[in-house]
Amino acid sequence: MGFYFTQFLTGLASASSLFLVAAGLSIIFGVTRIVNLAHGSFYMLGAYIAYSIVTSIDVGPVGFWLAVLAAAVAVGLIGVAVEMLLLRRIYHAPEMFQLLATFGVVLVVQDAALAIWGPADKLGPRAPGLDGAVRIFGELVPQYDLAMIVLGPLVLGAIWLLFHKTRWGTLVRAATQDRQMLGALGANQKVLFTSVFFAGAALAGLGGAAQVPREAVSLFTDLNIIAEAFVIVVVGGMGSILGAFLAAVLISELNAFGILIFPQITLVLMFLVMAVILVVRPWGLLGRPEFIARGPGEMPEAPYRPADGRLKLLGLAALLLLVAVPLAGDDFLMVLMVDVLLLALFATSLHFIMGPGGMVSFGHAAYFGLGAYGAAMLTKLLDTPMELAVAGGIAAAAAGAVVFGWFCVRLSGVYFAMLTLAFAQIGWSVVFQWGDVTGGDDGILNVWPAAWASSRIVFYYLTLALCTGAILFMRHLLYAPFGYGLRAGRDSPLRAEAIGIDVRMRQWHGFILAGAMSGLAGSLYAFSKGSVFPDIMAIPQSIDGLMMVLLGGVKTLSGPYVGAAAFHLLEDQISRLEFWRAILGVTILFLVIVFPQGLVGFLRQRLSRDEAAP
Amino acid sequence: MAETGTDPPLLSVEGLHSYYGRAHILSGVSLSVARGEVVVLLGRNGAGKTTTLKCIMGLVRPAEGRIRFQDEDIAGAAPYAVCRAGLAYVPEDRRIFTELTVMENLEVGRQKPRAGAPEWTPDRLFALFPNLAEMRNRLGGRMSGGEQQMLTIARSLMGNPSAILLDEPSEGLAPVIVEQMAQTVRELKAEGLTVILSEQNLHFANHVSDRAYIIEKGQIRYEGTMAALAADEDVRAAYLTV
Ligand SMILES: Nc1ncnc2c1ncn2[C@@H]1O[C@H](COP(=O)(O)OP(=O)(O)OP(=O)(O)O)[C@@H](O)[C@H]1O
Ligand SMILES: [Mg+2]
Numbered sequence: 001m002g003f004y005f006t007q008f009l010t011g012l013a014s015a016s017s018l019f020l021v022a023a024g025l026s027i028i029f030g031v032t033r034i035v036n037l038a039h040g041s042f043y044m045l046g047a048y049i050a051y052s053i054v055t056s057i058d059v060g061p062v063g064f065w066l067a068v069l070a071a072a073v074a075v076g077l078i079g080v081a082v083e084m085l086l087l088r089r090i091y092h093a094p095e096m097f098q099l100l101a102t103f104g105v106v107l108v109v110q111d112a113a114l115a116i117w118g119p120a121d122k123l124g125p126r127a128p129g130l131d132g133a134v135r136i137f138g139e140l141v142p143q144y145d146l147a148m149i150v151l152g153p154l155v156l157g158a159i160w161l162l163f164h165k166t167r168w169g170t171l172v173r174a175a176t177q178d179r180q181m182l183g184a185l186g187a188n189q190k191v192l193f194t195s196v197f198f199a200g201a202a203l204a205g206l207g208g209a210a211q212v213p214r215e216a217v218s219l220f221t222d223l224n225i226i227a228e229a230f231v232i233v234v235v236g237g238m239g240s241i242l243g244a245f246l247a248a249v250l251i252s253e254l255n256a257f258g259i260l261i262f263p264q265i266t267l268v269l270m271f272l273v274m275a276v277i278l279v280v281r282p283w284g285l286l287g288r289p290e291f292i293a294r295g296p297g298e299m300p301e302a303p304y305r306p307a308d309g310r311l312k313l314l315g316l317a318a319l320l321l322l323v324a325v326p327l328a329g330d331d332f333l334m335v336l337m338v339d340v341l342l343l344a345l346f347a348t349s350l351h352f353i354m355g356p357g358g359m360v361s362f363g364h365a366a367y368f369g370l371g372a373y374g375a376a377m378l379t380k381l382l383d384t385p386m387e388l389a390v391a392g393g394i395a396a397a398a399a400g401a402v403v404f405g406w407f408c409v410r411l412s413g414v415y416f417a418m419l420t421l422a423f424a425q426i427g428w429s430v431v432f433q434w435g436d437v438t439g440g441d442d443g444i445l446n447v448w449p450a451a452w453a454s455s456r457i458v459f460y461y462l463t464l465a466l467c468t469g470a471i472l473f474m475r476h477l478l479y480a481p482f483g484y485g486l487r488a489g490r491d492s493p494l495r496a497e498a499i500g501i502d503v504r505m506r507q508w509h510g511f512i513l514a515g516a517m518s519g520l521a522g523s524l525y526a527f528s529k530g531s532v533f534p535d536i537m538a539i540p541q542s543i544d545g546l547m548m549v550l551l552g553g554v555k556t557l558s559g560p561y562v563g564a565a566a567f568h569l570l571e572d573q574i575s576r577l578e579f580w581r582a583i584l585g586v587t588i589l590f591l592v593i594v595f596p597q598g599l600v601g602f603l604r605q606r607l608s609r610d611e612a613a614p
Numbered sequence: 615m616a617e618t619g620t621d622p623p624l625l626s627v628e629g630l631h632s633y634y635g636r637a638h639i640l641s642g643v644s645l646s647v648a649r650g651e652v653v654v655l656l657g658r659n660g661a662g663k664t665t666t667l668k669c670i671m672g673l674v675r676p677a678e679g680r681i682r683f684q685d686e687d688i689a690g691a692a693p694y695a696v697c698r699a700g701l702a703y704v705p706e707d708r709r710i711f712t713e714l715t716v717m718e719n720l721e722v723g724r725q726k727p728r729a730g731a732p733e734w735t736p737d738r739l740f741a742l743f744p745n746l747a748e749m750r751n752r753l754g755g756r757m758s759g760g761e762q763q764m765l766t767i768a769r770s771l772m773g774n775p776s777a778i779l780l781d782e783p784s785e786g787l788a789p790v791i792v793e794q795m796a797q798t799v800r801e802l803k804a805e806g807l808t809v810i811l812s813e814q815n816l817h818f819a820n821h822v823s824d825r826a827y828i829i830e831k832g833q834i835r836y837e838g839t840m841a842a843l844a845a846d847e848d849v850r851a852a853y854l855t856v
Binding site for chain 1: 671672673692693694696697698703705709711712713714718721722723724725769770773
């Protein structure tokens with residue numbers, strides 16, 4: 001009895017920090033409609049800054065809490081800088097660009113944190129004055145946990161007062177419903193947005209800072225926290241602070257007790273709960289349905305043009321060049337080109353759902369990873385021949401897409417993006433934690449191709465054939481009724497339904513197909529490298545995919561392969577540099593702000609301008 | 615200004631053009647409103663009334679044209695700046711904050727008092743709209759259409775404007791409420807407020823306005839006093855639904 005009660009208290013204590021992050025995320029989204037991927041980074045910064053203060057100054061019991069507050073304010077100010085320098089430029093950009101831009105911030109913050117605090121985990125000292133333990137029902141409970149249990153509801157109450165008893169709060173709630181009308185009533189949006197960003201970032205910073213005596217902060221903290229915060233916001237309902245609180249408690253208790261029953265797969269439990277809630281209430285426990293509805297989109301996109309003679313010729317020439325690659329007799333080039341081909345397939349499959357399908361997935365690497373792990377595990381555990389293992393990898397990815405996709409296609413816009421990201425992070429965590437089966441961090445080694453395909457040249461041609469075939473297949477589908485239906489569902493779901501297209505079903509099928517194709521790329525990747533590691537299904541890999549599509553241009557069909565090639569060659573260069581993440585982050589920001597139409601889009605614009613000129 | 619003998623108009627719009635995407639919605643709208651006047655913009659469905667008002671308010675960016683309000687050039691200014699210059703806007707779809715109470719809705723509209731414009735407080739507004747007084751703490755979403763229409767006007771008045779844009783204030787209201795609305799417009803005029811309203815309902819317009827403009831396909835086709843319009847059967851038949 002006592003034991004379960006302490007476990008319950010531990011759950012409540014953990015809930016507080018998560019609630020703070022999720023509340024901040026939710027408030028920022030409510031007003032600015034931006035889902036801030038860097039919110040986990042704000043949490044991480046709060047923790048690092050608090051750590052630095054409490055380890056460099058000898059703080060007393062009061063000083064400790066002042067340090068926590070100071071860290072929160074510092075993070076709030078960093079948030080203000082991000083808002084004023086970056087987000088102000090992209091409030092009117094499509095959601096995907098906003099998400100990507102905030103991911104650019106994640107990368108920059110990661111490298112900044114690495115430079116300032118180094119790679120080792122940091123665990124702060126115990127909080128002065130709260131460093132003991134209390135006996136409750138015969139079990140010891142840390143005093144600090146009790147303080148955390150108080151902190152959550154305290155902040156919840158403070159937010160409530162702020163929102164209901166101050167003019168600022170009234171304006172924030174009004175902005176959550178109708179920003180434009182608020183402007184017409186004389187409220188300066190710029191000031192409001194910046195102040196809201198300060199508040200949201202400070203809440204995340206507070207969550208991180210308060211966690212310092214309980215949990216070590218590491219450079220992984222940002223993405224772990226953001227995924228958990230997404231789950232909480234999706235479960236609790238976007239825009240609802242009380243919902244965030246309830247969901248934080250629910251998820252934390254689930255973790256606290258799940259660990260007793262299935263220590264390895266608490267995340268699976270979390271997934272199940274999230275799944276059940278989303279089926280019953282797609283907009284979350286206390287959310288509002290309108291947030292998940294598709295907003296008034298951009299202008300409908302121009303239809304894709306079938307390749308004209310010139311483009312076909314160009315494609316053929318590219319293919320001939322690819323066929324000729326082994327003639328160069330350069331092994332390194334062949335390895336590089338295998339990577340490029342696999343990434344091109346990965347990016348094309350992502351583009352398949354996100355361009356024509358309008359479903360911007362922030363977790364597409366999950367299916368790449370499922371394919372790779374599926375193939376690798378079949379090979380290692382069952383000694384399956386390569387051909388079967390590749391088929392198995394595709395099947396694993398497709399099965400994952402069947403399950404995850406079923407939930408995801410029920411949502412749209414940022415909700416879709418958040419859910420795909422959360423699922424992918426769950427997949428990554430399972431692979432990472434379930435060491436007995438997946439090898440955990442050590443990965444799975446010695447996954448070599450079958451004897452007939454073991455020579456570099458044969459494997460290269462095998463990859464070339466499969467990737468080209470798969471890419472052409474997807475391209476073909478887009479010009480077939482399947483693709484028209486997908487695009488109709490993207491541009492005008494209601495009208496598509498009216499002419500008898502089951503949009504959700506069509507999107508689900510598209511999602512599964514894209515997952516399977518990504519799985520094909522993943523399983524070939526496993527054989528090309530001879531090993532797999534959890535990294536290949538982590539969030540950065542998903543973002544890489546988005547970068548490739550973006551670099552090539554979302555609105556073009558040939559963008560993904562051009563983008564994949566450009567991205568990989570670029571990454572190959574910069575990943576040798578020390579602060580490559582920050583460089584990549586800045587590149588993302590640059591692309592989003594200056595170059596949103598992508599390479600192919602840019603070239604096409606130039607071409608048509610030249611043609612239009614007399 | 616006073617030296618010239620005639621006051622310059624409070625609001626003047628010249629050669630306004632506006633597009634939604636490629637659709638040319640307004641092609642050269644011009645109008646001018648004197649201080650203290652009640653002017654109605656009449657026109658059929660889709661004629662461009664709402665777009666004109668939104669352009670003036672800064673909610674739609676005009677592609678071309680000049681908008682002057684109290685000697686300030688407000689074309690292309692942000693809505694909040696236009697509001698702070700003393701121009702209030704009441705949208706046709708009301709846009710009440712449904713999860714805020716009546717009092718909170720009023721608070722959102724509150725701005726500093728302005729020299730030369732009537733000053734409003736919740737109490738004065740409750741005197742103007744007695745039924746709102748009885749539901750101070752009711753959520754905006756729980757009010758009837760007529761009550762919401764009163765609230766949206768009251769909310770805009772909280773900004774202490776010198777002029778107010780009312781987009782189809784009588785639309786969708788029961789006859790009794792429409793009568794009340796006409797009374798309200800007359801009271802606003804008596805307070806010294808300038809009123810620019812858009813209407814399809816000629817009957818309502820006749821009751822409250824001094825002067826009318828008729829807009830059709832994004833162009834002003836007629837301008838005259840209400841009396842002149844009443845006498846001109848051809849114009850009414852050509853541009854207004856009867
Ligand atoms: N957001 C929009 N996008 C594209 N076209 C629009 C948009 N809003 C209005 N329009 C078009 O602009 C034209 C003018 O519309 P507007 O709303 O100004 O007319 P209105 O005179 O206010 O009509 P109503 O009496 O129906 O309110 C119409 O043809 C309408 O279809
Ligand atoms: Mg209208």
